[in-house]
Amino acid sequence: MKLLPERTVERLSKYRRVLQRELDNGTDHIYSHELAKLLHITPVQVRRDIMLIGHTGTLRKGYSIDNLIKLISEIIDCSSSVQNVAIVGIGKLGQALLDYLTGSNTKLNLSAVFDNNPDKIGTSYSGTVCYSIENLKKIVKREGITIGILTVPPEFAKEVSTMMKDAGIVGIINFTPVSLKLDGTFLEEYDVITTLEKVAYFSKPKNAKLL
């Protein structure tokens, strides 16, 4: 299949989540406008996304929830090969994200946690043992980890991200405020302060972007 737009992939993740809830409630079909309402978007956008992944609904009956979930899962999880995730830097943020991850029913598998604090190494976090960053390459290779969550202090961000790439990680979410660039790696930056300042700007009366 052709590469999907980023925003579509994001929405697919959300579709799947709410669809699973509907399925658990015993619903078996859903209309585009119903799905749209659950996510506060437009029905057209839902239909277009579904069109893009090649699914087709039934006129006057809507989309089969079961089929849709299966298809989205094939696309995101790639069913064949599980993707293993590591959290690098298990401070407060790392631990908070860990909880989100283990609490959700995503198919991504948290395989390891890394830190350089001797007190943490060897400790178990929500059932996942913490390794020394020194062993990053070894463990990443052994566990077949491909995705990394980077939550180290900013001064280590660059160095550690390079280590992650060299170890074979191909997708990184960077939660440090340090801007990174790694060729051959899909990098997603998330900067809390920037987001907050953006919200501050757009919620000021004169910039009324208040939808």
Next chain:
Amino acid sequence: MKLLPERTVERLSKYRRVLQRELDNGTDHIYSHELAKLLHITPVQVRRDIMLIGHTGTLRKGYSIDNLIKLISEIIDCSSSVQNVAIVGIGKLGQALLDYLTGSNTKLNLSAVFDNNPDKIGTSYSGTVCYSIENLKKIVKREGITIGILTVPPEFAKEVSTMMKDAGIVGIINFTPVSLKLDGTFLEEYDVITTLEKVAYFSKPKNAKLL
């Protein structure tokens, strides 16, 4: 001034941060290509953003760092009125974000923290006292809080976000996986699992969006 594009505002926040660092290092002017390099973007984009905020550099000398920081601050912080922030739900994620916030030199002022856990109410978190959610409206009005960070468990997301709006909060960052919609409020959603699944999708070999 005309409303700025969202992406530009995001970049302004990042410009300011790295510019402050340069200033602290004793640099007083910077070229677009230097600033671009620090954030791994293109020089054109930097010049374009700076043009949009009405600043103008000096040919062959670049931009005055000091002036640029001042201008960006006027735009984002609106210097006149400080914007007060509250964190609603002080679990692990809330506490992690609190650290980011108090550790950064943003002009946004963290004024209060809320939770419904009796053990937490009255406790001080990084110098900010935790109030009961029952008193949200009262405290928000008293402290003049306009921005809220929502980090409650998903089952409370909708109810609490409505309370926040009713209390007078006009900008919310929603860290719960529950999609929200509040008229008259600028709402920014951040969904860790969705981001992670997006990274998983784009870092798969066949979807090689590896820049």
Next chain:
DNA sequence: TAACAACTGTTACAAAAATCACATTAAAAT
């Protein structure tokens, strides 16, 4: 002082994302 190099500012263009408009069709109502 003439030619060149380096950097800004901006217009024109391209790409990505969202929305509109409407053809199509299946079920329900008359």
Next chain:
DNA sequence: ATTTTAATGTGATTTTTGTAACAGTTGTTA
């Protein structure tokens, strides 16, 4: 059976975002 209604699927359009190209200007060098 015919009309109406309610839904999907998609080409066309608009909006947002990013990039390219280059004119203009200032300092440097020959």
